Amino acid sequence: MSTHRYDIIIVGAGGAGLFAALAASQDPNVSVAVVSKLYPTRSHTGAAQGGIGAALGNLEEDSWEWHMFDTVKGADYLADQDAVEILCREAVDIVYELEHMGLPFSRTEDGKIAQRPFGGHTKNFGEGPVKRSCYAADRTGHMILQTLYQQCIKNNVVFYDEYHVLDLIIEKEQCVGVVAAEIETSELATFHAKAVLLATGGNGRMFSITSNAHALTGDGMSMALRNGIPLQDMEFFQFHPTGIYKMGILLSEAARGEGGILRNNLGERFMERYTPTLKDLAPRDMVSRFIHKEVTEGRGIDGKDYVHLELMHLGKKVIDEKLPDITEFVRVYMGIDPLKDPIPVQPTAHYAMGGVPTNVNSEVVVDEHNKVMPGLYAAGETACVSVHGANRLGTNSLVDILVFGRRAGRSMIEYAKNHSHVPISSDPQEKIKEEMNLWRKGSSKGSLKVGALREELQKKMMRKASVFRVENQLQEMEAEIEVLKEKYKDCYIDDTSKNFNTDLFEAMELGNLLDLSQALVTAAIARKESRGAHSREDYPDRDDKNWLKHSLAYQKNGKIELKTKPVIITKFQPKERKY
Numbered sequence: 001m002s003t004h005r006y007d008i009i010i011v012g013a014g015g016a017g018l019f020a021a022l023a024a025s026q027d028p029n030v031s032v033a034v035v036s037k038l039y040p041t042r043s044h045t046g047a048a049q050g051g052i053g054a055a056l057g058n059l060e061e062d063s064w065e066w067h068m069f070d071t072v073k074g075a076d077y078l079a080d081q082d083a084v085e086i087l088c089r090e091a092v093d094i095v096y097e098l099e100h101m102g103l104p105f106s107r108t109e110d111g112k113i114a115q116r117p118f119g120g121h122t123k124n125f126g127e128g129p130v131k132r133s134c135y136a137a138d139r140t141g142h143m144i145l146q147t148l149y150q151q152c153i154k155n156n157v158v159f160y161d162e163y164h165v166l167d168l169i170i171e172k173e174q175c176v177g178v179v180a181a182e183i184e185t186s187e188l189a190t191f192h193a194k195a196v197l198l199a200t201g202g203n204g205r206m207f208s209i210t211s212n213a214h215a216l217t218g219d220g221m222s223m224a225l226r227n228g229i230p231l232q233d234m235e236f237f238q239f240h241p242t243g244i245y246k247m248g249i250l251l252s253e254a255a256r257g258e259g260g261i262l263r264n265n266l267g268e269r270f271m272e273r274y275t276p277t278l279k280d281l282a283p284r285d286m287v288s289r290f291i292h293k294e295v296t297e298g299r300g301i302d303g304k305d306y307v308h309l310e311l312m313h314l315g316k317k318v319i320d321e322k323l324p325d326i327t328e329f330v331r332v333y334m335g336i337d338p339l340k341d342p343i344p345v346q347p348t349a350h351y352a353m354g355g356v357p358t359n360v361n362s363e364v365v366v367d368e369h370n371k372v373m374p375g376l377y378a379a380g381e382t383a384c385v386s387v388h389g390a391n392r393l394g395t396n397s398l399v400d401i402l403v404f405g406r407r408a409g410r411s412m413i414e415y416a417k418n419h420s421h422v423p424i425s426s427d428p429q430e431k432i433k434e435e436m437n438l439w440r441k442g443s444s445k446g447s448l449k450v451g452a453l454r455e456e457l458q459k460k461m462m463r464k465a466s467v468f469r470v471e472n473q474l475q476e477m478e479a480e481i482e483v484l485k486e487k488y489k490d491c492y493i494d495d496t497s498k499n500f501n502t503d504l505f506e507a508m509e510l511g512n513l514l515d516l517s518q519a520l521v522t523a524a525i526a527r528k529e530s531r532g533a534h535s536r537e538d539y540p541d542r543d544d545k546n547w548l549k550h551s552l553a554y555q556k557n558g559k560i561e562l563k564t565k566p567v568i569i570t571k572f573q574p575k576e577r578k579y
């Protein structure tokens with residue numbers, strides 16, 4: 001049995017995991033290793049296009065208070081404002097830190113970091129769009145990931161690449177490590193640690209139309225849920241308005257930030273009707289709903305469920321310099337030249353606002369009184385510190401993963417210095433070994449392929465729990481998930497080998513998606529109001545009296561039980577959300 005021992009284990013090598021590793025590696029007396037199922041620079045952070053929001057004020061006046069106001073309002077007032085304040089203040093410092101590490105930002109003519117407008121980001125508390133998104137063309141995430149990875153290598157951080165983490169090790173209500181399988185050999189390894197960080201990213205793969213990479217199956221969230229840790233605000237899942245029609249591949253909001261326009265089949269710029277101040281740059285939940293409305297009222301292009309994104313008027317120079325990657329996607333995947341023709345787009349499942357609850361030091365909290373679980377930390381899309389509340393603004397995830405990734409690294413150093421390793425009392429690999437053997441042996445027994453069941457889940461979630469929701473459909477979906485979970489027990493995989501058995505890992509990932517879909521749907525049934533990305537046709541209004549609170553979903557005997565906890569409000573009282 002192979003056992004590795006470090007002070008700090010970081011699960012995930014996206015922006016959150018790498019910044020945490022970098023921060024933790026500043027103390028030479030603390031040992032740090034990163035365990036990742038993907039080679040680090042293949043993490044989804046590398047797909048982030050549009051930019052990172054920070055009130056640098058390089059092109060026009062800006063302030064962190066305006067950024068905070070926009071984030072709280074964009075969140076439909078469900079964000080915890082103490083955390084949002086930290087996010088917006090530390091954003092500025094984070095961007096300069098990246099610049100000093102050598103990140104090649106796009107520049108203004110006088111050599112400062114360039115900034116562009118983005119949905120929901122405004123000046124002077126809502127007056128009109130502001131240039132706040134710092135970018136490196138439309139490859140911002142790619143540049144962040146490369147820069148952080150290089151810095152980690154420079155600081156001798158140890159990497160276990162292509163190790164799939166499958167369970168947490170919990171001893172006496174504290175986290176003391178993880179169990180992982182090496183993807184190449186299926187061999188199990190125990191990682192014994194004083195502190196563990198979950199930085200495993202999102203779970204968009206529960207929907208059929210999504211911008212999320214194949215690996216985004218919510219593994220960290222699901223491991224937490226199975227170990228008795230609640231998940232917070234899971235009902236809030238963001239649909240980005242502009243995914244390539246039928247494929248879901250993202251066309252960044254930067255396209256509208258640079259002046260792109262949405263039009264319906266009458267050629268009308270319909271967003272002017274709904275949000276006259278911000279127009280096409282309203283927050284994502286709103287734009288997605290209005291696209292849906294145009295389509296259901298018969299104004300989709302050719303009567304179908306998509307609208308057009310026009311970039312033709314931006315001209316070749318802007319497109320080539322500022323949006324080179326996404327326009328290339330359009331040429332490659334759709335055979336359309338964005339300089340000549342409009343692009344068919346529809347909302348695509350994009351971002352989990354919910355996740356593993358943490359405090360502002362990235363420590364995982366396990367109940368409505370914010371009791372900390374010693375040794376366990378979470379940051380990035382997998383966590384819910386709650387800075388995005390019911391709806392995240394564009395550019396704020398990159399800030400979140402870096403600000404709270406760095407905080408996690410610093411908190412873990414302190415914890416590791418003041419604690420010793422807690423011994424592991426029984427064989428932590430046993431349960432996982434059994435599960436993996438069952439999959440490999442079961443191949444002759446089952447009747448359903450894993451891929452077929454996954455597709456069924458994704459299509460049903462898309463139909464019944466996406467942009468708009470209604471009680472009876474959510475209830476149907478809840479019952480169907482129970483059936484799908486039964487069917488899952490009867491699934492089989494073709495590959496019985498031990499080498500690069502991706503069938504096996506995908507089978508276990510599907511188990512995660514089923515658990516997380518159940519948490520999402522049960523929490524969505526309970527929340528009888530519309531707020532941010534959670535839009536109930538049967539309860540169209542926001543209900544602050546009864547629902548200005550976070551949900552906490554616990555898994556008990558295969559079902560989801562819900563609790564709630566209060567929202568932290570400091571500077572901005574809830575108001576109507578008009579743009």
Ligand SMILES: Cc1cc2nc3c(=O)[nH]c(=O)nc-3n(C[C@H](O)[C@H](O)[C@H](O)COP(=O)(O)OP(=O)(O)OC[C@H]3O[C@@H](n4cnc5c(N)ncnc54)[C@H](O)[C@@H]3O)c2cc1C
Nearest residue numbers: 012013014016037038045050051165201380381395397398
């Ligand atoms: C197409 C696209 C464009 C985007 N554009 C922007 C943007 O412009 N601005 C913005 O602010 N946000 C953007 N976002 C959102 C943002 O990029 C993500 O929310 C963010 O990068 C998530 O970072 P992360 O570090 O939490 O996770 P990720 O970058 O997703 O990394 C997850 C890591 O966890 C590892 N992992 C997962 N499961 C396991 C396991 N079981 N065992 C071991 N390792 C595991 C993976 O290997 C990976 O290294 C975009 C998202 C997408 C999909």
